[in-house]
Every structure is written in C-alpha cells, then in structure tokens.
Amino acid sequence: MDSTVLLGKATGEIGGFNETMAAAAFEEISHFILRCQFASIVIVTFLSGVLVMQLFTYFTYQRNDKIWTRAIVAWSASWTLVITCYYWVYISYLFVDNFGDWLPWLEVRWLAKMPVFDALAVIPVQSFFAYRAYLLMNRNKILLAVLVLLLTTAAGGAIGTTIIFGEQETLFGASVSGPALITWTAVTTGADIIIAGCILAGLLRSKTGWTHTDKLITRLVRLTFEAQLPPTFLALAYVLEWSQTPSSLLGAVFQSLQSSAYTVGLLFTLNSRIAFTTVDNDTRSQQTPQVFGMSNINNTRRPTDGIQVDVQTYVHDDQPYEYTHDRKGHSKADSLSDGDTERGVVFENGSRAHLTAGSNAV
Incomplete structure (x- = not known):
C-alpha cells in the first residue's frame, strides 16, 4: 500500500491513473465528495467537543465508578479522539499538502485503517451494553454466547476490511472488500438491535406497579432509545449506502462518525445516573411515600394547622x-x-x- 503511494509520487500515477485521469474520474461527483469531506470533519469535531465535556462530567462526579467501567470509558474515548485527529490529518493531506490535486483522492491507505480504529473504539462500548443486557435477562448464558460471537465476528470483519481494502491500488477497488465490510457492519447492526431489544425487554419486565419505580423504568427505556438508536441507525445507513455505491466517499462520512456516536451514547448513559440520583433525592425529600398502583400527584404533604x-x-x-x-x-x-x-x-x-x-x- 505505501509502496504504491511512493511509486505513484515518483511516476505521477496511482493504479494506472494520472492527475488528468483522476480529475476526469471525479469531475461529475467533485462537489458531492467535497461536501462529504467537509461535513464529516465538521460533525466529527463537534462530537469530539461534546465528548470532552462528557468526559469532564464523568470523571468529576463519578470518579469512584467501577474500575472496568472507567477503563472502557477511557479506552473508547481515547480511540475516538485519535480517530478525530487522524481524520484532521487526512483532510489536511488532501486540502493543504495536495491542494488542487485529485490524484491523492484515489489513495486507500488513509481510509483502509479506519475499520480497525472503529472496532477498537466501538466493540468495548458494545461489550458494556451487552453485559447490561445479560444481567437484565437474568444472566442468560445463551444470550451472552450469541453476543460474544457477534462482537468477535464484527472485530474479524473490521480487520478483514482493513486488510482487503488496503491491498487495492485505488479507491475504485473498494467493492472487492464487500464481503468483509458487509459482515462487519451487518453484524455490528445486528448486535446493537439484539442488545437494545434485550435491555428494553428486561426493563419492561422490571415494572412492579409502584409509581416511583415505574416512572424510573419509563425514563430508562427512553434513555435506552436515545443512547442506542443513533449509532444503530448510523451503522445501518453505512451498510445500505456502501451496498449501492461502494466507491463513494459518503460511506467515509458514516465511518468517521461511528466511533463518536457510540462513545457519546455511552457517556450519555453513564452521566444520566447523576440526574437520576438528583431527581430521586428531591422526590424523596418533598413527597410522601408511594402507595402501590397510585399516583403521587395528590399525595403531597399539607400543613397541619389548627389541630386540637x-x-x-x-x-x-x-x-x-x-x-x-x-x-x-x-x-x-x-x-x-x-x-x-x-x-x-x-x-x-x-x-x-x-x-x-x-x-x-x-
């Protein structure tokens, strides 16, 4: 892969394409791919800023969290920030070092590494939610085995995509890595759907009839949708887009956002525990104890004036x-x-x- 780039710089060609041929190949879609690259770098940078704020909140108020949870947060967040910096270097390579040239857009060495980077950031996050689903489903061993198999397959698909796509001479050879990439994205999407479904089922089964508990579970269900659905839809959109236009750089946009979506969703879930604790303490201090199956709206304390x-x-x-x-x-x-x-x-x-x-x- 690197030897191909060096040879291209020496001969002025990459995969049989020279600058004139590359410009002609991108002529019809030049505006589209430029918008894709600018949109991706803006969104990735914005999500990185959100991630930094979430990290500050997490390590400020939950520094005593379980060590393995803190390790997952630190690992996934670090790789997400590495991906952001990596993408900035890639954009700088295209628009600063090679401004006005189309030949560097055919290189695959930059995009080929992204699947492995994504897997390093995403799979620990999926493992965190998979363990939660396992606990909510009464420690179902079959579910745990299925999820471990899916996550392992996703990791293998990401590595395979990097190897196969990295061996291609130009971006137009991306379709060769189809089986590995579809395996990676499809299995990732399937694992997300199973994890989210099991978490929702476990939460709904936990309803007891007590008003306070049921309201808390309803909030947790909504939280699960908010945290899990964006990365799931992003992975699904990636596999659908790639199946139609494998050499389009729109897929690179989805790929660059994937790790940020998962890590932001993880920290959104963890930091929500702070709000739950605050609301729960306020509720306990201001309201009377709950009655089974009854709302607490009309059960607030009233002053006991005039008692004889x-x-x-x-x-x-x-x-x-x-x-x-x-x-x-x-x-x-x-x-x-x-x-x-x-x-x-x-x-x-x-x-x-x-x-x-x-x-x-x-």
Missing part, C-alpha cells in the same frame, strides 16, 4: 385493700391537685389541650 388535642386525665386508686378499707369515705377526686376545674393549655401552633378532672373517675 383533647386530653382527659383519669386517676385510678390502686392502693392495697387494707389501705382502702382504713380510708373509707375518702374521695378519689381529692388526689387531683387542680380540683374539679377544666384547664386549657395553648401551644405555639395554636392547638389547645384540655386537662379535665372528672369526679366519677374509674
């Missing part, structure tokens, strides 16, 4: 029989220090307690 407490005190003579026999005629009411009158005590909140002495005490 009536207290009646009775004195029971429990003296021994001999003492009672000697004290015949002694009235039990004499033991009351406040006589036979009723006294009221007013408390700070305006409530009133009455102390009543009854002459017919029992």
Whole structure:
C-alpha cells in the first residue's frame, strides 16, 4: 500500500491513473465528495467537543465508578479522539499538502485503517451494553454466547476490511472488500438491535406497579432509545449506502462518525445516573411515600394547622385493700391537685389541650 503511494509520487500515477485521469474520474461527483469531506470533519469535531465535556462530567462526579467501567470509558474515548485527529490529518493531506490535486483522492491507505480504529473504539462500548443486557435477562448464558460471537465476528470483519481494502491500488477497488465490510457492519447492526431489544425487554419486565419505580423504568427505556438508536441507525445507513455505491466517499462520512456516536451514547448513559440520583433525592425529600398502583400527584404533604388535642386525665386508686378499707369515705377526686376545674393549655401552633378532672373517675 505505501509502496504504491511512493511509486505513484515518483511516476505521477496511482493504479494506472494520472492527475488528468483522476480529475476526469471525479469531475461529475467533485462537489458531492467535497461536501462529504467537509461535513464529516465538521460533525466529527463537534462530537469530539461534546465528548470532552462528557468526559469532564464523568470523571468529576463519578470518579469512584467501577474500575472496568472507567477503563472502557477511557479506552473508547481515547480511540475516538485519535480517530478525530487522524481524520484532521487526512483532510489536511488532501486540502493543504495536495491542494488542487485529485490524484491523492484515489489513495486507500488513509481510509483502509479506519475499520480497525472503529472496532477498537466501538466493540468495548458494545461489550458494556451487552453485559447490561445479560444481567437484565437474568444472566442468560445463551444470550451472552450469541453476543460474544457477534462482537468477535464484527472485530474479524473490521480487520478483514482493513486488510482487503488496503491491498487495492485505488479507491475504485473498494467493492472487492464487500464481503468483509458487509459482515462487519451487518453484524455490528445486528448486535446493537439484539442488545437494545434485550435491555428494553428486561426493563419492561422490571415494572412492579409502584409509581416511583415505574416512572424510573419509563425514563430508562427512553434513555435506552436515545443512547442506542443513533449509532444503530448510523451503522445501518453505512451498510445500505456502501451496498449501492461502494466507491463513494459518503460511506467515509458514516465511518468517521461511528466511533463518536457510540462513545457519546455511552457517556450519555453513564452521566444520566447523576440526574437520576438528583431527581430521586428531591422526590424523596418533598413527597410522601408511594402507595402501590397510585399516583403521587395528590399525595403531597399539607400543613397541619389548627389541630386540637383533647386530653382527659383519669386517676385510678390502686392502693392495697387494707389501705382502702382504713380510708373509707375518702374521695378519689381529692388526689387531683387542680380540683374539679377544666384547664386549657395553648401551644405555639395554636392547638389547645384540655386537662379535665372528672369526679366519677374509674
């Protein structure tokens, strides 16, 4: 691959194409591929900025998270940022080092490495969600085996795409890597669909009838859609586009966004735990406990003003029989220090307690 590029620079040809032939080959689609490259670098850079902010939030508030979760975040985020920098170097090579030349657009050495880079960033993220699906499905061993097989196949397809596509002399030979690339993207999409479906099924089965729990599960279901569907649709769009126009650079746009979409989705899921914890604490401090199957809208606490407490005190003579026999005629009411009158005590909140002495005490 590199020898082909060196030979092309020496002879002015790549894969039998010289500058004039390359310009003629790209003439009809020149505006389209230029828009694709500019759009991809803008979107990738924007997502990298979002990723950096998410990383700051994650390591600020969740630095005590499980070590393997932090390792996945650090690994995938690092490779995503590497891909962004790599893509910037590629764009600089096309528009700065070789400005006005079309022959470098035929080189495959830059795009051929992207599948392996994507796999290094994406598969750990998929493994994280696959483990969550495994737990939600009651540690289903069959599901775990299927997901491991799919992720391993996706890794093999990415490596195969890099090897086969990298052996081609020009971009127009991209169709040769079709089986490996379709295997990689299709298996990636299939794994995403299975993982998302299992997570949703596990969450829906977790509903208990308690209002607070069910509302939390509903939010988690919505979160799963928001985090999982964008990268899934992106992978699906990539395989559909490549099957129609394999040598078009529109596929390179989808490929450059893939790692960013997965990593941003992962951190979106992890950072949402902060919001869930905050809302849960506010709910617990402001509302009454939940009643099974009932909403808490009308069960908020109300002030307890104007409560009156009536207290009646009775004195029971429990003296021994001999003492009672000697004290015949002694009235039990004499033991009351406040006589036979009723006294009221007013408390700070305006409530009133009455102390009543009854002459017919029992």
